[in-house]
Amino acid sequence: MVEVRDKLFMIDCGEGTQAQLRRSKIRFNKIGHIFISHLHGDHCFGLIGMISTFGLLGRTAKLNIYATAALGPMLQSQLDMFCYNLGYEVVFHPIDTTQQAVIYEDRSLTVTTIPLEHRVPTCGFLFREKPTAPHIRREKIDFYHIPTWQIANIKAGADWTTEEGKVIPNQQLVYPAKTPRSYAYCSDTRYIARLHEQLKGVTTLYHESTYGDDNVAMAEKYFHSTARQAAQVAKDASVQQLVLGHYSSRYENECQLQDEAKTVFENTVLAEENMVIQL
Amino acid sequence: MVEVRDKLFMIDCGEGTQAQLRRSKIRFNKIGHIFISHLHGDHCFGLIGMISTFGLLGRTAKLNIYATAALGPMLQSQLDMFCYNLGYEVVFHPIDTTQQAVIYEDRSLTVTTIPLEHRVPTCGFLFREKPTAPHIRREKIDFYHIPTWQIANIKAGADWTTEEGKVIPNQQLVYPAKTPRSYAYCSDTRYIARLHEQLKGVTTLYHESTYGDDNVAMAEKYFHSTARQAAQVAKDASVQQLVLGHYSSRYENECQLQDEAKTVFENTVLAEENMVIQL
Numbered sequence: 189m190v191e192v193r194d195k196l197f198m199i200d201c202g203e204g205t206q207a208q209l210r211r212s213k214i215r216f217n218k219i220g221h222i223f224i225s226h227l228h229g230d231h232c233f234g235l236i237g238m239i240s241t242f243g244l245l246g247r248t249a250k251l252n253i254y255a256t257a258a259l260g261p262m263l264q265s266q267l268d269m270f271c272y273n274l275g276y277e278v279v280f281h282p283i284d285t286t287q288q289a290v291i292y293e294d295r296s297l298t299v300t301t302i303p304l305e306h307r308v309p310t311c312g313f314l315f316r317e318k319p320t321a322p323h324i325r326r327e328k329i330d331f332y333h334i335p336t337w338q339i340a341n342i343k344a345g346a347d348w349t350t351e352e353g354k355v356i357p358n359q360q361l362v363y364p365a366k367t368p369r370s371y372a373y374c375s376d377t378r379y380i381a382r383l384h385e386q387l388k389g390v391t392t393l394y395h396e397s398t399y400g401d402d403n404v405a406m407a408e409k410y411f412h413s414t415a416r417q418a419a420q421v422a423k424d425a426s427v428q429q430l431v432l433g434h435y436s437s438r439y440e441n442e443c444q445l446q447d448e449a450k451t452v453f454e455n456t457v458l459a460e461e462n463m464v465i466q467l
Numbered sequence: 468m469v470e471v472r473d474k475l476f477m478i479d480c481g482e483g484t485q486a487q488l489r490r491s492k493i494r495f496n497k498i499g500h501i502f503i504s505h506l507h508g509d510h511c512f513g514l515i516g517m518i519s520t521f522g523l524l525g526r527t528a529k530l531n532i533y534a535t536a537a538l539g540p541m542l543q544s545q546l547d548m549f550c551y552n553l554g555y556e557v558v559f560h561p562i563d564t565t566q567q568a569v570i571y572e573d574r575s576l577t578v579t580t581i582p583l584e585h586r587v588p589t590c591g592f593l594f595r596e597k598p599t600a601p602h603i604r605r606e607k608i609d610f611y612h613i614p615t616w617q618i619a620n621i622k623a624g625a626d627w628t629t630e631e632g633k634v635i636p637n638q639q640l641v642y643p644a645k646t647p648r649s650y651a652y653c654s655d656t657r658y659i660a661r662l663h664e665q666l667k668g669v670t671t672l673y674h675e676s677t678y679g680d681d682n683v684a685m686a687e688k689y690f691h692s693t694a695r696q697a698a699q700v701a702k703d704a705s706v707q708q709l710v711l712g713h714y715s716s717r718y719e720n721e722c723q724l725q726d727e728a729k730t731v732f733e734n735t736v737l738a739e740e741n742m743v744i745q746l
Contacts, residue, residue, distance in 0.1 A: 203516040204483045229549050233516045237482040240508045262548060269541060270508050 189214065190315055190371060192297050198222040199313055199373050205234035206241050212462060216242055217249065221292060223299065224255035225375060226285070226310035232259070236266045243274040250277045254291055256309045257282035285311035288386060296320075302386055304377035306411045312374035314386065322362035332356060369467040372427075375434050378407065379417035384424035391467050393427040394459065396434035400444050403436070412436075415445035419452035433459035468493065469594055469650060471576050477501040478592055478652050484513035485520050491741060495521055496528065500571060502578065503534035504654060505564070505589035511538070515545045522553040529556045533570055535588045536561035564590035567665060575599075581665055583656035585690045591653035593665065601641035611635060648746040651706075654713050657686065658696035663703035670746050672706040673738065675713035679724050682715070691715075694724035698731035712738035 189212075190197040196218040198205075209216065224232050235253070242251065253263070260280050267278060283291050283301055286309070292299035295318070302312035321343040329339070334348055342348065348356045372387050375396035387393060398412035407414050415432055422430035430453050435442050442458050449456040457465075469476040475497040477484075488495065503511050514532070521530065532542070539559050546557060562570050562580055565588070571578035574597070581591035600622040608618070613627055621627065627635045651666050654675035666672060677691035686693050694711055701709035709732050714721050721737050728735040736744075 203513070204486060207483060227548060229516055229519045233519075233549075234482070237508055237512045240512075258548065262544060265541060265544070269506060269537065270512075 189219075192315070192317070194218065195220060195294075197292075197299070197315070200225055200231040200375075201234040201238060202230045203233040203237075206238045208461075209238075216245060217247060219251070220249065221252045221254065221299075223291075223313050224253065224259065225304070225312060225373070226306055226308050227256060227259055228308065228376070231376075235263070236270060239267070239274070239278060240271050243271055243276065247276045250279055252279045252281060252292075254281045254283050256285050256311075258309075283311065285309040300386075302372060302374060302383070304374060304383075305380055306376045306378070310376060312372060312377070314373075314390070315371040317368035317370065319368050320365045322365045325361055325363060328356075328361050332361075334361075371467060374421070376412060378411040379413050379420070383421050387421065387425035387427060390425065390427045392429045392431060392465060393422050393425065394431045394433060395421055397432040397445050397449065398434055398436050400439065401448050403438075406436075415449040415456075416452055419449035419456060422449075422453040422456070428455065429465075430456045431459050431465065432456060468498075471594070471596070473497065474499060474573075476571075476578070476594070479504055479510040479654075480513040480517060481509045482512040482516075485517045487740075488517075495524060496526065498530070499528065500531045500533070500578075502570075502592045503532065503538065504583070504591060504652070505585055505587050506535060506538055507587065507655070510655075514542070515549060518546070518553070518557060519550050522550055522555065526555045529558055531558045531560060531571075533560045533562050535564050535590075537588075562590065564588040579665075581651060581653060581662075583653060583662075584659055585655045585657070589655060591651060591656070593652075593669070594650045596647035596649065598647050599644045601644045604640055604642060607635075607640050611640075613640075650746060653700070655691060657690040658692050658699070662700050666700065666704035666706060669704065669706045671708045671710060671744060672701050672704065673710040673712060674700055676711040676724050676728065677713055677715050679718065680727050682717075685715075694728040694735075695731055698728035698735060701728075701732040701735070707734065708744075709735045710738050710744065711735060 190199065198219055201222060201224065260282055263280060281291065285301065286303050288300055288303065290298050290300050297318065298316050300314040302314050304310040304312050324339060324342060332348055332350055342358065342361050345358050347358050348361060370390040372390045372393045374394060377396060395418035396413050397415035397418045399407045399414045401414060401416055404414055418432055419430060430449065432445055432449060435445060439445060446456055446458050469478065477498055480501060539561055542559060560570065564580065565582050567579055567582065569577050569579050576597065577595050579593040581593050583589040583591050603618060603621060611627060611629055621637065621640050624637050626637050627640060649669040651669045651672045653673060656675060674697035675692055676694035676697045678686045678693045680693060680695055683693055697711055698709060709728065711724055711728060714724060718724060725735055725737050
């Protein structure tokens with residue numbers, strides 16, 4: 189779940205997601221958009237149950253679902269059979285998993301597809317905050333007697349010329365805006381050597397690491413990645429933080445995966461259930 | 468889950484069933500038959516995830532699913548999309564929810580549909596053990612020198628005539644067989660005044676009791692039953708034991724439902740998660 193300015197965006201929806209939401213005390217009504225990376229059961233079997241429960245709870249707000257086109261008819265026949273008197277609209281947005289494309293945009297955010305390589309059509313999702321305006325330095329505005337109607341220009345980057353003709357550079361009038369944050373979700377995929385090109389400098393990268401160095405062949409065979417490969421992507425993209433996840437159940441203790449990743453990229457953490465990461 | 472002589476029969480399969488099976492340490496491979504009472508999500512959304520997981524775990528034994536015909540095409544398209552390389556066969560058996568019919572039979576058991584009345588086509592399931600042969604009284608066989616090849620006749624009810632012409636009645640030669648046990652599952656349904664006719668003398672009746680006396684109108688509106696109505700069915704059918712379940716979440720404490728049922732039928736218990744009842 190990605191939370192941006194009080195909006196919730198869900199990525200993937202395995203069986204039992206609605207039960208997990210309840211345990212996490214997440215408010216169902218804040219979820220407006222669900223992004224499905226690919227049509228394997230552990231990434232989408234929870235969808236119809238959640239949609240159905242939202243209906244029983246009296247939801248009225250539209251729910252947007254983004255997934256590869258093949259899900260459309262399946263979802264529609266499930267809705268027809270199980271949710272024929274749903275009190276809200278489910279809008280299905282087919283996405284092309286082979287292209288980098290903006291599939292969602294609002295005032296503060298874009299979501300772009302990240303083409304991945306798995307056994308079925310798969311893409312990740314890149315959440316990017318839009319740059320915000322810099323913050324006005326109130327005391328400078330007062331000092332130079334800059335009129336209120338000029339504030340928008342100053343925020344947009346204008347300098348200020350005083351009555352005496354002295355030019356005050358913009359950077360003396362504002363505090364710089366916060367650096368926009370970004371989050372990239374990449375699961376499931378085999379290692380893609382050029383993946384980093386789309387991920388340059390993202391704040392936090394989630395990259396699957398199903399296997400460790402002991403199972404490179406398995407990773408290749410099943411189109412998954414090793415922790416070391418995930419770390420290579422993180423390093424090449426110069427991200428700030430790497431989050432590993434989607435571990436094979438053969439690893440009782442995922443520290444092995446973290447250790448291997450850290451030899452390549454130091455700031456690596458292991459995702460675990462109910463973990464919250466502040467960006 | 469109904470267990471009969473080491474075979475497991477599942478009734479209904481809501482979301483999260485596979486997780487619940489794991490918690491219960493039930494051996495997945497023993498499940499050969501799944502009976503779906505009706506196509507509401509809380510009774511069938513767990514099916515595809517469970518089928519898929521069985522495949523991942525290497526199942527090879529056939530899995531039989533019994534449900535109203537409408538589930539067939541839906542299940543098939545889910546199998547095509549999510550389980551295209553399943554290592555075992557899923558056999559779908561369409562059932563007519565409006566008729567009493569034997570839909571499963573083996574050496575020790577029959578399963579019969581119980582027509583119910585809900586908002587969509589619905590039936591319950593009646594599990595009946597077949598009568599077993601009586602047990603031979605070894606000491607009598609020896610005493611009368613009855614030859615081994617006559618045992619089958621004795622078990623089948625024959626008397627024995629000694630060489631002196633004395634007739635030994637069958638009941639002196641055998642202990643009576645155990646009374647066959649039976650279990651009836653009735654959910655979801657509104658109260659059906661004649662339902663008891665099919666349930667005469669069953670060992671254990673599970674009957675839904677979504678509401679209490681305080682919500683008779685709700686029960687009527689949504690085609691559910693009150694605990695008192697469930698108890699009336701139990702009483703009219705002279706069952707040995709009534710199990711209530713499928714409680715509305717408005718009841719924090721279901722004792723109210725049990726109390727109301729007990730005023731009509733004394734031997735009433737409340738179903739709860741992971742409860743095991745020995746018949």
